[in-house]
Amino acid sequence: MNHTGGRTGLTRLAVSATLHCLTGCAIGEVLGMVIGTALGWSNLATIALAVALAFVFGYALTIRPVLESGLPLRAAIGVALAADTVSIAVMEIVDNGVMLIVPGAMEAGLASWLFWGSLAFALAVAFVVTVPVNRWLISRGKGHAVVHQYHGGGHEGHHH
Template sequence: MPLQQFLKGIEHALAPVRHVMKPVLSDPLVMAVWALLVGASVGVLWWDIRKRNRALPSMMKGVWTLVVLYSGPFGLAIYWYSGRTQISHDSLWRRGLRSTAHCYSGCGAGEVLGFVLLAGLLALQSTLLVTAGTFALAYTFGYALTVGPLMQEGVGFGEAMLDALYSETPSITVMEITAIGTDLLIASQANIGDVLFWGALVFSLSVGFVFAFPINAALVRFGVKEGMKNPAEMGTEHQRNRAASTD
């Protein structure tokens, strides 16, 4: 079939990537060091939020926590550049990164749940079932992170869902094609007890973020997505409120 031939061609073209990454992501020492870096990064994130960035909404605190859990020091660097109230000025790149982080937090949760449940705990041997199930969970979590806040603001479910479909589908699709594809390319035969299972899952999440970022930046640039609010403005409002409460 043409589709199977196309997929085989992609797999063959990316074989060198698998050859390089598979030994790295299956090395227990590498993954132990990565786990330590992730733990330290989450600690720095929460120290900064509690000491300097309490003005961030609870949802964004959760978003950044998941981003750093998925991508460790790289996620922390993205937060530092685009998500803190201390940023010098906002820009398209910062708005694109915040928008991607928002999408990434929900889709990443769906992807992790999909692979752990379907390929790991249930040990399904069908690549098609694992892929379809993981895609479905990623879309569900990704849309929920948009629909939920809109409904809290008083928007009806139908309108909120239409907004999510319109604004989030392109970035979720690109993110999950690249992330799930990367995971299957590297670790399609790995079991939940293998280091490679977790190493490939972590790596694939960050790959998805990288490919989804230009899509989100373009959507923000052309007004399809508003992008997340400038955190510097939140910091200014927070300082004003604190000053008013002490008068």
């Protein structure tokens, strides 16, 4: 086995998995921050909503292609939980932590560059921190490796 190619492939897969996670997290995070900020909610309530929506959208983006591979909904949900829970949790802890430590970010309001700049920065930091976590999980057959077999029409496990 070519270890260099394997490492590069593994890193590429981890980056891809993290981008996938980032997409779902960003959709949920932005919606939660926008809704909570617009309604004048506390930081805790706003972050709770953002985290909940990040998990919902993160799982939804995984469940859809797994369902398309022919897996029943209950099994697809199990795959999504196994594939994305650690990745989403790490991403959410990091990006919300960054939002809380940037002075004034949570109070800045939706019309402020400070709010949007901080949120973009927080998601970028979360991405950088989450890639090695996903790489480690995938290298052990966990995390996004669980869902990878269902991509591309679910070629694994059929007609063997």
